[in-house]
Amino acid sequence: MEVKINTEGAKTLVELNGRIDTTNADQFQKDITPLMQGDAMDIEMDCSGMDYTSSQGLRIFLMLQKSVGSRKGKLVLKNMKAQVREVFDITGFSNIITIQ
Amino acid sequence: MNKRKFNPIKDKSAEIIEYIMASPDIPDDEGLQFKIRLSVEEAVENVVRYAYQGGIGWLEAGTELSDDGLELTIVLRDAGTPFNPLEREDPDVTAAAEDRDIGGLGIFLCKQMMDSIEYRYEEGCNILTMKKRL
Numbered sequence: 644m645e646v647k648i649n650t651e652g653a654k655t656l657v658e659l660n661g662r663i664d665t666t667n668a669d670q671f672q673k674d675i676t677p678l679m680q681g682d683a684m685d686i687e688m689d690c691s692g693m694d695y696t697s698s699q700g701l702r703i704f705l706m707l708q709k710s711v712g713s714r715k716g717k718l719v720l721k722n723m724k725a726q727v728r729e730v731f732d733i734t735g736f737s738n739i740i741t742i743q
Numbered sequence: 744m745n746k747r748k749f750n751p752i753k754d755k756s757a758e759i760i761e762y763i764m765a766s767p768d769i770p771d772d773e774g775l776q777f778k779i780r781l782s783v784e785e786a787v788e789n790v791v792r793y794a795y796q797g798g799i800g801w802l803e804a805g806t807e808l809s810d811d812g813l814e815l816t817i818v819l820r821d822a823g824t825p826f827n828p829l830e831r832e833d834p835d836v837t838a839a840a841e842d843r844d845i846g847g848l849g850i851f852l853c854k855q856m857m858d859s860i861e862y863r864y865e866e867g868c869n870i871l872t873m874k875k876r877l
Contacts, residue, residue, distance in 0.1 A: 664757075664760075664784055665756045665757065665760075665784055665788050666756070666757045695777065695780070695781070697781055697784045697785060697788075697849070697852070698785060698845060698848040698849040698852055699788075701845065701848060702845040702848075705840065705843055705845060708840050709840055709841065712840055712841070726774065726777045726778075730781065730852065733836070733852065733855045734834075734836055734848060734851070734852065735835075735836030735837055735838070735843075738836075738837065739838075739839060739840040739843060740840075
Protein backbone atom coordinates (compact mmCIF):
# COMPACT_ATOMS: atom_id res chain seq x y z
CA MET A 644 0.00 0.00 0.00
CA GLU A 645 1.34 3.38 -0.99
CA VAL A 646 -0.11 6.70 0.14
CA LYS A 647 0.94 10.02 -1.42
CA ILE A 648 -0.37 13.24 0.08
CA ASN A 649 -0.05 16.55 -1.77
CA THR A 650 -1.47 19.95 -1.03
CA GLU A 651 -2.67 22.07 -3.92
CA GLY A 652 -3.99 25.39 -2.69
CA ALA A 653 -6.86 24.68 -0.33
CA LYS A 654 -7.23 21.15 -1.63
CA THR A 655 -5.50 18.05 -0.27
CA LEU A 656 -4.92 15.43 -2.94
CA VAL A 657 -4.24 11.87 -1.89
CA GLU A 658 -3.19 9.01 -4.13
CA LEU A 659 -3.79 5.45 -2.94
CA ASN A 660 -2.05 2.50 -4.56
CA GLY A 661 -2.16 -1.21 -3.78
CA ARG A 662 -4.11 -3.30 -1.30
CA ILE A 663 -5.39 -2.39 2.14
CA ASP A 664 -5.60 -5.55 4.18
CA THR A 665 -4.82 -7.03 7.56
CA THR A 666 -1.07 -6.82 6.93
CA ASN A 667 -0.91 -3.08 6.32
CA ALA A 668 -4.06 -1.48 7.73
CA ASP A 669 -2.15 -0.14 10.74
CA GLN A 670 0.42 1.45 8.44
CA PHE A 671 -2.34 2.93 6.27
CA GLN A 672 -3.89 4.42 9.38
CA LYS A 673 -0.55 5.97 10.35
CA ASP A 674 -0.04 7.29 6.83
CA ILE A 675 -3.31 9.19 6.82
CA THR A 676 -3.13 10.37 10.43
CA PRO A 677 -2.07 13.86 9.25
CA LEU A 678 -5.42 14.07 7.42
CA MET A 679 -7.33 13.16 10.56
CA GLN A 680 -5.42 15.39 12.95
CA GLY A 681 -4.86 18.29 10.58
CA ASP A 682 -7.32 20.90 9.44
CA ALA A 683 -7.68 19.87 5.79
CA MET A 684 -11.19 20.80 4.73
CA ASP A 685 -11.22 19.53 1.19
CA ILE A 686 -9.72 16.06 0.69
CA GLU A 687 -9.81 14.27 -2.62
CA MET A 688 -8.54 10.70 -2.83
CA ASP A 689 -7.63 9.14 -6.15
CA CYS A 690 -8.44 5.45 -5.69
CA SER A 691 -7.65 4.34 -9.26
CA GLY A 692 -4.64 2.36 -8.01
CA MET A 693 -6.40 0.81 -5.01
CA ASP A 694 -6.86 -2.88 -5.78
CA TYR A 695 -8.51 -4.17 -2.63
CA THR A 696 -9.81 -3.32 0.78
CA SER A 697 -11.14 -5.51 3.56
CA SER A 698 -13.11 -4.35 6.60
CA GLN A 699 -9.75 -3.29 8.05
CA GLY A 700 -9.51 -0.58 5.39
CA LEU A 701 -13.18 0.37 5.69
CA ARG A 702 -12.64 0.99 9.39
CA ILE A 703 -9.98 3.59 8.57
CA PHE A 704 -12.05 5.27 5.84
CA LEU A 705 -14.85 5.55 8.39
CA MET A 706 -12.51 7.13 10.95
CA LEU A 707 -11.34 9.63 8.34
CA GLN A 708 -14.90 10.46 7.28
CA LYS A 709 -15.90 11.01 10.90
CA SER A 710 -12.98 13.32 11.61
CA VAL A 711 -13.36 15.32 8.39
CA GLY A 712 -17.13 15.47 8.91
CA SER A 713 -16.76 16.71 12.48
CA ARG A 714 -14.91 19.79 11.24
CA LYS A 715 -17.45 20.24 8.42
CA GLY A 716 -14.89 19.38 5.77
CA LYS A 717 -15.36 17.31 2.66
CA LEU A 718 -13.90 13.92 1.72
CA VAL A 719 -14.32 12.60 -1.80
CA LEU A 720 -13.09 9.24 -3.11
CA LYS A 721 -12.58 9.17 -6.85
CA ASN A 722 -11.96 6.66 -9.64
CA MET A 723 -12.64 3.61 -7.54
CA LYS A 724 -12.29 0.21 -9.24
CA ALA A 725 -15.58 -1.64 -9.67
CA GLN A 726 -14.81 -4.42 -7.22
CA VAL A 727 -13.65 -2.07 -4.49
CA ARG A 728 -16.74 0.04 -5.15
CA GLU A 729 -18.85 -3.07 -4.60
CA VAL A 730 -17.38 -3.45 -1.10
CA PHE A 731 -18.32 0.15 -0.32
CA ASP A 732 -21.80 -0.37 -1.79
CA ILE A 733 -22.59 -3.64 0.01
CA THR A 734 -21.58 -2.21 3.37
CA GLY A 735 -23.47 1.04 2.86
CA PHE A 736 -20.23 3.03 2.96
CA SER A 737 -21.15 4.61 -0.39
CA ASN A 738 -23.94 6.39 1.47
CA ILE A 739 -21.72 7.88 4.16
CA ILE A 740 -18.64 8.72 2.07
CA THR A 741 -18.88 10.66 -1.18
CA ILE A 742 -17.69 8.54 -4.09
CA GLN A 743 -17.32 9.97 -7.57
CA MET B 744 -9.22 -31.76 0.41
CA ASN B 745 -6.03 -29.67 0.39
CA LYS B 746 -5.39 -28.69 3.97
CA ARG B 747 -2.79 -27.49 6.37
CA LYS B 748 -2.66 -26.91 10.09
CA PHE B 749 -1.08 -23.70 11.33
CA ASN B 750 0.21 -23.69 14.88
CA PRO B 751 0.59 -21.24 16.50
CA ILE B 752 -1.50 -18.71 14.58
CA LYS B 753 -0.71 -15.52 16.44
CA ASP B 754 0.31 -12.88 13.85
CA LYS B 755 0.04 -15.49 11.09
CA SER B 756 -3.05 -14.16 9.29
CA ALA B 757 -1.18 -13.20 6.13
CA GLU B 758 0.55 -16.60 5.87
CA ILE B 759 -2.75 -18.47 6.30
CA ILE B 760 -4.57 -16.26 3.78
CA GLU B 761 -1.79 -16.68 1.21
CA TYR B 762 -1.77 -20.46 1.73
CA ILE B 763 -5.48 -20.63 0.91
CA MET B 764 -5.23 -18.26 -2.05
CA ALA B 765 -2.35 -20.28 -3.50
CA SER B 766 -4.37 -23.50 -3.43
CA PRO B 767 -4.89 -25.21 -6.81
CA ASP B 768 -8.61 -25.19 -5.96
CA ILE B 769 -8.80 -21.40 -6.23
CA PRO B 770 -10.09 -20.37 -9.69
CA ASP B 771 -7.90 -18.42 -12.05
CA ASP B 772 -10.32 -15.51 -12.25
CA GLU B 773 -9.53 -12.10 -10.86
CA GLY B 774 -13.11 -11.21 -9.97
CA LEU B 775 -13.73 -14.43 -8.08
CA GLN B 776 -10.34 -14.22 -6.40
CA PHE B 777 -11.22 -10.78 -5.07
CA LYS B 778 -14.41 -12.09 -3.45
CA ILE B 779 -12.74 -15.24 -2.14
CA ARG B 780 -9.76 -13.33 -0.72
CA LEU B 781 -12.05 -10.89 1.04
CA SER B 782 -14.09 -13.68 2.64
CA VAL B 783 -10.97 -15.64 3.57
CA GLU B 784 -9.30 -12.60 5.14
CA GLU B 785 -12.34 -11.72 7.22
CA ALA B 786 -12.88 -15.32 8.40
CA VAL B 787 -9.21 -16.01 9.15
CA GLU B 788 -8.82 -12.70 11.00
CA ASN B 789 -11.81 -13.60 13.11
CA VAL B 790 -10.10 -16.78 14.30
CA VAL B 791 -6.62 -15.32 14.69
CA ARG B 792 -7.86 -12.35 16.72
CA TYR B 793 -10.60 -13.84 18.81
CA ALA B 794 -10.63 -17.64 18.96
CA TYR B 795 -7.85 -17.95 21.50
CA GLN B 796 -8.19 -14.49 23.04
CA GLY B 797 -4.87 -13.67 21.38
CA GLY B 798 -3.18 -16.65 23.04
CA ILE B 799 -1.65 -19.78 21.58
CA GLY B 800 -3.74 -21.99 19.37
CA TRP B 801 -4.08 -23.61 15.96
CA LEU B 802 -6.15 -23.25 12.83
CA GLU B 803 -6.60 -25.78 10.07
CA ALA B 804 -7.39 -24.34 6.65
CA GLY B 805 -8.72 -26.54 3.86
CA THR B 806 -9.94 -26.06 0.30
CA GLU B 807 -11.81 -28.43 -1.98
CA LEU B 808 -13.29 -28.26 -5.44
CA SER B 809 -16.45 -30.24 -6.22
CA ASP B 810 -16.12 -33.10 -8.74
CA ASP B 811 -17.74 -31.02 -11.46
CA GLY B 812 -15.34 -28.15 -10.65
CA LEU B 813 -18.21 -25.72 -10.16
CA GLU B 814 -18.13 -25.26 -6.42
CA LEU B 815 -15.30 -24.24 -4.12
CA THR B 816 -15.44 -25.15 -0.43
CA ILE B 817 -13.20 -23.50 2.16
CA VAL B 818 -13.13 -24.91 5.68
CA LEU B 819 -11.59 -23.28 8.74
CA ARG B 820 -11.29 -25.32 11.93
CA ASP B 821 -9.98 -24.22 15.32
CA ALA B 822 -10.14 -25.37 18.91
CA GLY B 823 -10.74 -21.95 20.43
CA THR B 824 -13.67 -20.64 22.43
CA PRO B 825 -16.94 -21.89 20.92
CA PHE B 826 -18.22 -19.00 18.83
CA ASN B 827 -20.76 -18.89 16.03
CA PRO B 828 -19.96 -15.76 14.01
CA LEU B 829 -23.17 -16.20 12.00
CA GLU B 830 -25.27 -15.50 15.08
CA ARG B 831 -23.95 -12.01 15.21
CA GLU B 832 -26.50 -9.45 14.06
CA ASP B 833 -25.77 -7.87 10.67
CA PRO B 834 -24.60 -4.26 10.88
CA ASP B 835 -27.06 -1.52 9.97
CA VAL B 836 -25.71 -0.58 6.54
CA THR B 837 -28.05 2.40 6.33
CA ALA B 838 -26.80 4.16 9.49
CA ALA B 839 -25.12 7.58 9.25
CA ALA B 840 -21.33 7.87 9.63
CA GLU B 841 -21.57 9.14 13.20
CA ASP B 842 -23.63 6.11 14.18
CA ARG B 843 -21.59 3.50 12.34
CA ASP B 844 -19.11 1.27 14.02
CA ILE B 845 -17.10 -1.39 12.35
CA GLY B 846 -18.21 -4.37 14.43
CA GLY B 847 -19.66 -7.27 12.52
CA LEU B 848 -18.69 -5.89 9.14
CA GLY B 849 -16.14 -8.62 8.40
CA ILE B 850 -18.52 -11.55 8.74
CA PHE B 851 -21.22 -9.56 6.97
CA LEU B 852 -18.86 -9.18 3.99
CA CYS B 853 -18.16 -12.92 4.07
CA LYS B 854 -21.86 -13.67 3.87
CA GLN B 855 -22.29 -11.28 0.96
CA MET B 856 -19.30 -12.55 -1.02
CA MET B 857 -19.89 -16.28 -0.56
CA ASP B 858 -22.90 -18.33 -1.66
CA SER B 859 -23.22 -20.08 1.67
CA ILE B 860 -21.58 -20.13 5.09
CA GLU B 861 -22.22 -22.72 7.74
CA TYR B 862 -20.97 -23.00 11.28
CA ARG B 863 -20.88 -26.03 13.53
CA TYR B 864 -19.18 -26.97 16.78
CA GLU B 865 -17.94 -30.50 16.73
CA GLU B 866 -15.56 -32.47 18.96
CA GLY B 867 -14.31 -29.32 20.65
CA CYS B 868 -13.77 -27.45 17.40
CA ASN B 869 -15.32 -24.46 15.67
CA ILE B 870 -15.83 -25.39 12.02
CA LEU B 871 -16.70 -22.72 9.47
CA THR B 872 -17.54 -23.92 5.97
CA MET B 873 -17.79 -21.39 3.14
CA LYS B 874 -18.97 -22.26 -0.35
CA LYS B 875 -18.70 -20.34 -3.56
CA ARG B 876 -20.14 -21.31 -6.95
CA LEU B 877 -17.58 -20.73 -9.66
